[in-house]
Amino acid sequence: LLVIAADDGVMPQTREHLAVLELLGVARGAVALTKIDRVSATRLHEVQVEVTRLLAPTALGGAPMFMINATAAQDPGTDSLRRYLHAAAMGRDVTGTCAVACCSPAGNADGLLRLAVDRVFTLAGLGTLVTGTVFSGCVRTGDTVAVMPANKPSRVRSIHTQNRASEAGYAGQRCALNLVGIDRDEVARGDWVADQRALVPTTRVDVRLGLLADCAHRVAAWTPLHIHIGTAHRVAHSVLLESEHLSAGQSGRVQLVFDAAICAVPGDRFVARDAQATRTVGGGVVLDPRAPARKRRSIERLKYLAALEQMVAGEGMGPVLQESPLGLKMTDLVRLSGKPPERVPVPPEALTIEAGHDRVVVLPAHWRAARERAVAALRTFHEHTPDEPGPDIGRLRRIAQPDMSDALWRTLIDELVVECLILRSGPWLHLPGHAVTLSEADQALALRLQPLIASGRFDPPWVRELAAAVHEPEERVRQVLRKQVTRGSVYQVVHDLFYDSQRVGELAEVAATLAGERGELNAAQYRDAIGLGRKRTIQILEFFDRVGYTRRVRDSHVLRKDSGWLAARRDSSG
Template identity: 30%
Template structure:
């Protein structure tokens, strides 16, 4: 079933709330102050059942100029607007401001409702109707039908309902696939249940038990219960007015303007790249760095406008700009926004978000403007190519879709079209993507870093993987970094070992002097049989520098010339094998061996006998039983 949200707009006291009550039987003025003053201050919500049986949510917004920010919080999620104009007064200041807002938000589906027709005669009604049609020329509602009604007598209400029914059929439904986005317009607490938030579900769906994230704070919560128009449901879909009962979150941790989202699907930012229009009706130009009020979704944020190609924006002009917010916000590519002057507060412009996570741009740069033009109007291929070329990272298809605002199917096709420009890195779960030129640059840089490392440490196997990641690829997770290394090895940039990587041409070679030192170290360890000197004793005896000695030690361990059996205790590999063979043979004949027997068998000391047995325990060649050892599972493999 299609889910549509209808919103009202219009000047204060033009009969919006009375109209909704006549259509639905519900008074959306819920606050005591609203009842006393006879005007809507906050947003009102209800549901309308149409003659066809279809249902639509209704958002009743305040018309008083002091509450325009509340109006903006409700109008962002609507699909169809009822622009309400009182027949006895005609077009008034907030009528104009509300229409400006509808124009800036591009709410194209609408019906103009002339209310209070019971207060005027036919001639006056005709004059007002003509005035309204003239007023709407050149706007998004230029072709909207105009319906005269009376909430008192009921005149025109059946015709209005038929028009709404038809408009609902013609209205495009919001997308229920993709990530959850629900801009929050109300937050309150229910005794026994805790925090409840409401809003219009812009995309995706939400189900009982789902884990959700409150942005931009990043708070995680779980959905305890759901309601759509007062009815408990197990799932809500895009286009529905939804109330969400959240667990683990206090009321004071959430506010209007926050967004309920799929975890990790939105990234908070202080900067938005935008296409900005200054309304032709405003009285003065907008200066670079001017402070404004930005209305995005249900949020109101203070910020400054950075004009990228001029010092002042004249009324009626449209340009690329950057909004620098005083607080973090979350947005999606293509989101519409409105700006109002800081003081006095009046609607002066708005536009479209081009990049919701924009870097700071230098002004008066043609390449910056060209890039923004591509982001705004480019083909899927151009958008994917531009994004990947300008980014250091590995991205999933889902992340590319979120960054470019494109559907996943279009991203997938664009990647296929850009086969020569996009490097695909397979993983166990999903492919990762990077621009081919970025990938090639990475490969050359990693290879060069490895070669420099080899020159500095010629005895080492290669550059440590984790050190390479932290220095060069901190933006890539440890797991994805391993997939990247596999790809770089396959393409011949590097050779990958268990913990290191090396240049494909690298071979560890000792100089004549180094070979002499290594031979002397191995001979000393061999001569010591199964009771050789400790490594530190040997280093001192041979007068080696600590750094040099450490390089030799790691080299000999990696080559397998030495075996480490304990702290600062090493055996020549050949002597180790001899000792292991003697212990295994003894156990085959006597079934068990003690530390003292091991010491005597190997003609060594307890200092070496016990660590050697513990080493063999770890290798499962022996197994400890009480104070003795017996044969372990791996003993049969010892020849």
């Protein structure tokens, strides 16, 4: 409802209020011309013409205009406005939407609950009460909710909607909630009472920011802005993602870095004011409420933001999934859409994959590409290291798809193993054609070599010493041992030095014990523990780095948490 005094006419603040309505995406409304008793009929007509011209190019063009004389006991204009507002309110109740809630794609009855808190108080015998507008979803007596961004759980004891006791409150309604389990000082204006699945606290939000045509300010790197979103008022600094600056009338993608945590959903509208908070400079729409601090200007990132803009415009999750080659967790899709899992607008062709405790939604083309990358990476590994049995599952992930979650990667590998596109030999993964068989003569020689290697424990004989002991040529011994490496019976630590697999498992156990809770060890500690010289100790640690059991960090070796190597060694020894 745009209120304009007839004796003043259109004022600068009127234009600012209209600009704010446009920035918030409000497409329905009415005009109330007040104080008509203070002006002549000629002046009233002039103001009507002025207002009509002002509204014509906006979304409120053609909005009904009501002449209000508040001094009259039964003013017909006031009665007409009251009837109009009542009819509009009844229409909102039927559809479950309103002008404010429609600013967000989640602003409807089938979304997750989000109530923007604008007032907090206490009443004797009741405790903490909050009032606000339900942006989306529904709240019922007895519901468990979260006060965000503090993420404080609470329970709804009772509800008042439109000043009446009620069992439920719906999108678009004004509600008062009596909250149990939360103190008055744990919730404030600007907070959200929400379904816990809907929101995650954040200090970085990627947005589409537009500046007003008459804006006298230019937004550049780290320009401070006062941001009004929901009922929150926060200070943020601007990081432009596509240009060096924004001037009057321009718009662009910007990352807002807030001084304190906020919560938002893609599609939420906001208003931006200058550093002194004295003038509205623009506003826009939230794209990604969980924006990254790194690679925020990369081509892939900008494509993803473009897909989010398509989603906000009503094109569903298809564009977003198209720009997500690793898929998206269902929990992320819920937060992006503001809807419960069963109502997320996922394309019918999308795959839903169980990955540990998560469900990941991915397009079939992306899943096929990930499978192909895994097989191709394993093929390349065999080509470069034909004497190794293959990588373990964690090492292959780091080679082929380091950005994929461990749970999703294991699901992918399990699928390939079931289809026999990849085979498992103990902890090792290999292609079917990489399996090695030994001739009877080779098997006989391997049986003679194995105890000699094992007897050396942590300091086994070199190939030349083994060849002399079994009276065979060095090259033949070397070839048989390389085949045994592929079978997982021995490991080649350095050229011509092979360790028994059980002894390597013992060496790994020693490393794990030394690493302890810190998860790291150095060469000096390890040398003293295994009783070898420094050179051999470093060779063993470098071997562990190579097979993915540890990784070198300056002068230390850190145990990899995603390596199945030690567990597999324990299983084989058990």
